[in-house]
Amino acid sequence: MDDEPADTGVGAPPAGGGLPATEPAQALPVAQPDTEQTADKVARDLEFTLFYSDQMPRLVAFLIVHGAHAVIAREVAQDAMTEAYRQWDRLDNPRAWIRTVASRTWWRRIEQTRAEDLSDDLDDQASTAAITELDEIENRHAFLTILRSLPPGQQQVMAWIYDGYQPTEIAAMLRIPPATVRSRLRDARAALRKAFGSDEETP
Structure with a gap:
């Protein structure tokens, strides 16, 4: 009787030869952009941009009527607009809100600098482009x-x-x-x- 082959403990290779089959690699999840959030931000920014374009010249004129020098009026108005952008989603009446903030800022500034006359220095600091733009605002409001x-x-x-x-x-x-x-x-x-x-x- 033929001798039985010794059991080596190693399994037979798969039919057809080659290495044993392995599990396919799992693909790592790829973060997808939140399209809804992106669209909301684009819409928000567009809404604020339109508001800024319409209201910025009006806000500057509003502060000039308060007695602010044109360059100061533009600076205070810009600060109010910057804060409005930060709080845009919470503002129910942004038109009134920016005027209230700008008005209060201007009056605080008056209290701090009441004894100083800044007009000469500010005229020197203003750029030619800014002066031209602000002169146009003042010229449109004769009184x-x-x-x-x-x-x-x-x-x-x-x-x-x-x-x-x-x-x-x-x-x-x-x-x-x-x-x-x-x-x-x-x-x-x-x-x-x-x-x-x-x-x-x-x-």
Whole structure:
């Protein structure tokens, strides 16, 4: 009888020869961009860009009516717009919000620099392009120079009136009684009529 082959403990190779089959490698997951979030950001940025283009010149003029030098007005307006962008998703009334923030910033600045006259230095620091742009803003609003001669409280009320707000709205924004707003507005208009040499109602 033939001898049986010794058991070596090694299994027979698979039919057809070659190495034993292995499990296919698992592909690593690839992070996919959140298209919904990306679309929301694009829409948000577009909305703010349109708002900025429309409101930035108006906000600068608003601050000039407050008595701010044109270069300072642009700087304060830019700061307000930057903060508005950061909080854009939480703003219910961004048009009023930027004016409130810019107005408060301007008044704090007045308190800090009341004894200084910065106009000469600022004229030297402004770039030619900025001066041209800001001159155009001032030229479109002929009575701004006269408004600067008004007391600060009257300037403040006239700035809001000039931008289309009603006395009751202004009182809410400034947190002062409506009667105070109407009194300041009445005095400011009387001063402007006198300055313009006209008895007609001013804006």
